[in-house]
Amino acid sequence: MSTQLAYSANHEATAAPAILARGPWTRASMDGTPDRDGSLSMAGPVLHFTQDREIYGEGDAADVFFKVVSGVVRTCKFLSDGRRQIDAFYIPGDVFGLEAGAEHTLSAEAVCDCSVVSYRRRSVGKLAANDAGLSHQFFAYAMRSLAQAQEHALLLGRRSAVEKVAAFLIEWAGYSPDSKVISLAMTRQDIADYLGLTIETVSRTLSQLEREALIEVAAARRIRLTDPTALRNLNS
Amino acid sequence: MSTQLAYSANHEATAAPAILARGPWTRASMDGTPDRDGSLSMAGPVLHFTQDREIYGEGDAADVFFKVVSGVVRTCKFLSDGRRQIDAFYIPGDVFGLEAGAEHTLSAEAVCDCSVVSYRRRSVGKLAANDAGLSHQFFAYAMRSLAQAQEHALLLGRRSAVEKVAAFLIEWAGYSPDSKVISLAMTRQDIADYLGLTIETVSRTLSQLEREALIEVAAARRIRLTDPTALRNLNS
């Protein structure tokens, strides 16, 4: 938990701007999001969620969407027997929960204690109708999410456990202030459900990578990339 | 090959309208696509591709996108060692190849001989800028594709081979005129790469389902769903 708080604090300090700046094209952030173009009036209240609290469920009315202020959020789907597939993690600055239809197609939950801003979708729709630029932003947002989902499908369908874990580490190194040390907000179970593996396989694979001196597991949630290049080469 | 031709002919006969009507919210079709709202002038020439011909490659300039007229198209990604993940199949009426960025993020190939109409993206963008309805259609299209990709990720990450194959059969039964008999345009390899399996596992699983009397493999590309309900129950 201390690691989680450290992680959150980390991002709260650098805050949204830095993360938005890092690359809107690789994350589900939106430069055109209301509070960036000055029309802050559209933003609803900031909401707080404690760890593992559901933000919305699959099938819930999608009349609002959110932007992460601090902490980390996950979106996921469930099978009736409880199997879970995590679709994406969202870090400060990222937008999630935006839908075309009336209902959410996934659930969203707080990975750690986190706060999010909500936006009424209706008012955004009206705004977009009069603002070609903004509506293009929405399209771009959707297509960016799509590209990520497709990359994720490739990983799930065609990569081995080592490759999956390596890809995960590299992805998160990119979001870390120090790209050599990763502070994870999520549990092994979250990682497993994101990669389509079991918790044990994730753990074993991390141990294996440590044995091979590619990484160093300083603490369970704190991983140093000893050899990022070799790690990257695992994914051809 | 005879089965493929039969399949194509089938769809050519009923043609785009029927397939669009079947449910734009489950497929990557677009009601707002130019040739539907009367501005047919925007459509480029109809192009023909023979089986397995590449329509565009990952990284190619995405200045045009396409709509299937007849036949079936697949979009996919490759790893450097040749592993392939098929992202989606497109049937007549479906739009594919639309991007937010300048480049295609996937490759597209002809599953069987097929013809497609091309559209210049630039002109569509201009049109959308003046037409809130159309630009919303683009957003809806992207979000629909996203929802499909997420469902696909759940399948890839959390379902067993039988469940995957059953899901595939049920999906295609939905696109078939007779929902009990499926005519497949794609090879076992295509199915395998779509489901994240090997060709042998697909074959074995189909045999198993036939042994259990859930399906009947009339011909390699022609499958009758003997017990659709049981098949559906496999996916909880």
Place this chain on the structure above:
DNA sequence: CGATTGCTTGATACCTCTCAACCCAGGTGG
């Protein structure tokens, strides 16, 4: 402290892959 939670590790089972042989239908050319 004892209990709980998250994580690691081990032993084993099982599912899917790999490698290989074979079948079958269609097309080709002698």
Place this chain on the structure above:
DNA sequence: CCACCTGGGTTGAGAGGTATCAAGCAATCG
């Protein structure tokens, strides 16, 4: 016309990777 070849599909035997089941460890929290 038939032998042959080819491509797609099926099936089998065995290997391997990941899951399952179970135990143990460390940190946190009451």
